[in-house]
Structures are given as structure tokens and as C-alpha cells.
Amino acid sequence: MAAIAYLVPGVGLPDEELERRERIANDLVADDVTVLEAGEGPLSIESAVEEEWSSVGIMRMVADHEADYDAFLIGCFGDPGLAAARELTDTPVVGPAAASFHTAAQVGDRFACITILEKTRPFTRRLVEEYGLGDRLASVPVVDAPVLEIDHDSEALVEEMIAAGRTAVEDDDAEALVPGCMSLSFMQVHDRIAAELGVPFIDPVTIGLETAGTWARHGLTHSRVAYPPANRSKLDGLLGARSAADD
16 A cells, blocks of 8 residues: 655645545545645646746645655646656656546547636646647636635536536547546546546546556656756755755
């Protein structure tokens, strides 16, 4: 059994929601999942500015807890701080978007990513391109659901996702769907939507956790050629005394 830390950037989730996510995560996989919150950063991540800000908390959590866990999963679909976190540790660090997009590209030739706001659509497209899958992206439909307003029991939001997914499948030739937000993923309605639309509806929570656990159990981590170790002697302002102790 691997010990996985689910890293929540920012400060926008109340304690009860953090506890709910930890409970769901542990029900989904056989590994031991702990939800950690950064305690600093934005309330939610819906822009490049907020993503960059939240990366600081991700880096600090990885540096503080690298000896405590077998793998990390970034708890935001935009994968903030993924490359930087990998430079800071030999412990596997997984991004849910990277894991979900590559899974979607295996179960279908073209996939759509359902995003939460019109303004997050360009960011989603850039993320898919960054992972080398731009030619596999069918569309980026929007459900108009700001992170802080997402109601996990909302039947109306489920119907919006179904409608957006149906358009992507019928009009854009999508053969698989990915919800581009961890709050949407934690609604845990992927099986229902998949059955309704007849195509795989990827669950980033499950795929991300399973990827992290698989890497940990098989001794696999990111390449040090692709992600050279950061020079911690230069990071006192970011990591504090920790960088000096690690020299």
C-alpha cells in the first residue's frame, strides 16, 4: 500500500470539504490517501495568475513532506507547479490533467475537456497542447460553474455536464470526455454520465491517484534529465531554512 499526499493549493476549501475529499479518495483506491492544504495562495484557481500563485504552496508542501509520502498528486486540474515540484524531489509527483488527458487519448482517438468557465477555455487548450495532445482535442465545452459556487449535489450541474458532453460527442466527434476541474470530478458522477452518453467519462481523481500509486509501487518517478534537481542553496526565500539544511 502506497502513502499518497493529495496536495490542495490555495485556501478556498472549508475543512468539511477537505475531509469529504479525503474520505472519497480513500474509498476510491486501495492506497492510503492524505489530503494536505497549502494554507496559502488563492481561494480558487481560474486564471494563470492564480495558477502561478498557487504553485508556491505546492512547492512548499512537496519540500516539507517528501519524506512522509510515497507519491504526491496535485489537487488542481491545471497541474499548477508540476514541473517545479518534480525538480524539488525524487518522490513521484503526478498531475491529474496529464494523467487524465493521456488516459483519454488511449481510450479514444479524440477527447473533449469540459471546463468550468469561458475564461478557462484558452488555459485548457494550452494545457492539452503542452502535453502534446493538441491534435487529439475535439473541443472544450463550458458549463459555467465557478469553483467556489460548485454544489456537489447539484442535479442541474450534472445535467449541464451531460448536455455539454453530448454536444462534444455528437457535434465535435469526441470519443471520450474529461471534466477539467477537480471539484467536478469530486461530484463522482462519471459513471452516470458515461452511461448516458455512451463514451468514457474520465475521473481525474481516480486516474490521478491510481497513477501516483502505480508509480510508487513500481519504483517509477520522473526523469532527472527532464526535471534536473533544483539548487536548494538558492531557495532560502522560498523554502526557508530547509534549503540550507539540505546542502
